[in-house]
Amino acid sequence: MPEDRAEPPSTIRIDRLRLRHLRLLELLARTGSLGAAARALGISQPAATLLLRELEAVVGARLVERDRRGARLAPAGRHALDRLTIALESVRLAIAAARDPAEAPPIRVGCIQVAGASWLPAALDRLERAGALGRLLLREGRAQPLLAALGAGELDLVVGWIDEAVTEGLAVGEFEIAPLAYDRMRIVAARGHPLVGRSAVPVGELARWRWIVPPAGSRTHAAFRRLFLEGGVAPPPVAVECAALHTTLHLVAGSRLLAVAPGAAVRDYARLGRVAVVAGPPVGLERSLVSVVTRRDGAALPAVRALREALLAGAPAGPGDAPA
Secondary structure (H helix, E strand, O other): OOOOOOOOHHHHHHHOOOHHHHHHHHHHHHHOOHHHHHHHHOOOHHHHHHHHHHHHHHHOOOOEEEEOOEEEEOHHHHHHHHHHHHHHHHHHHHHHHHHOOOOOOOEEEEEOHHHHHHOHHHHHHHHHHOOOOOOEEEEEOOHHHHHHHHHOOOOOEEEEEOOHHHHOOOOHHHEEEEEEEEEEEEEEEEOOOOOOOOOOOOHHHHOOOOEEEOOOOOHHHHHHHHHHHOOOOOOOOEEEEOOOHHHHHHHHHOOOOEEEEEHHHHHHHHHOOOEEEEOOOOOOOOEEEEEEEEEOOOOOOHHHHHHHHHHHOOOOOOOOOOOO
């Protein structure tokens, strides 16, 4: 008869952990005080101290540093909390799903604005026709905050720009990144604009027109500035600041204002006869990669995997530009 093998001591210690241990670390990081964390948990400070000792015994490292000013996470504590935050969020979602078993839990999707017009519609249509479209919660925004939310467990999938600037400071090793499409920023105007139809428009002439530009810090704002600076011309004053891509394109279509916008969105509006591309100087408007990003520890969820595959089913075979 085979001899039973005892579980490793580390497994036994992990089995003793409760959610309260994990919450304690989260509250300590938030409040900077063991007493405040204990009150939030509804326990005494000595009990919180015992929980902390038990947690540190399991991980085999000092997680919290205490002094006269309070308590703060040690480097090991910060690293542990990064992972525990994901675990706590997963538990909260599991509880919410169990409370309403008749309704499938939503897939939380973050997308840059152009994705909602250019790649998501076809993907959702594929899922709907296959009877596999569940419930989605969509959050539009800039790529970097969306990827940070993905890393924190607040999103399940992100469709967004991927480059060194966007991913700086993020634990990209925890992500599954699949290229979706290359896109290029375009200069756009109403179809009847005087600059439309010309074979080339010098940067100096572009500077004489009024522009709609998103706020500083966005990829499109940076492309607007590079357009002029790389051409040796000071960027013109912004006439309208607008963070909404589709509002910007509607404003362009109904005025003589110019804008810089992702080529995929410009293509869709051009097909509707609303806008057209202006042939400006080919500087500063290089192509960028749009990718589908999931967490490695969450990509196995069937609904997340199905959406990821539906998005990638429409990806081009090679890294070509999105036509405009």
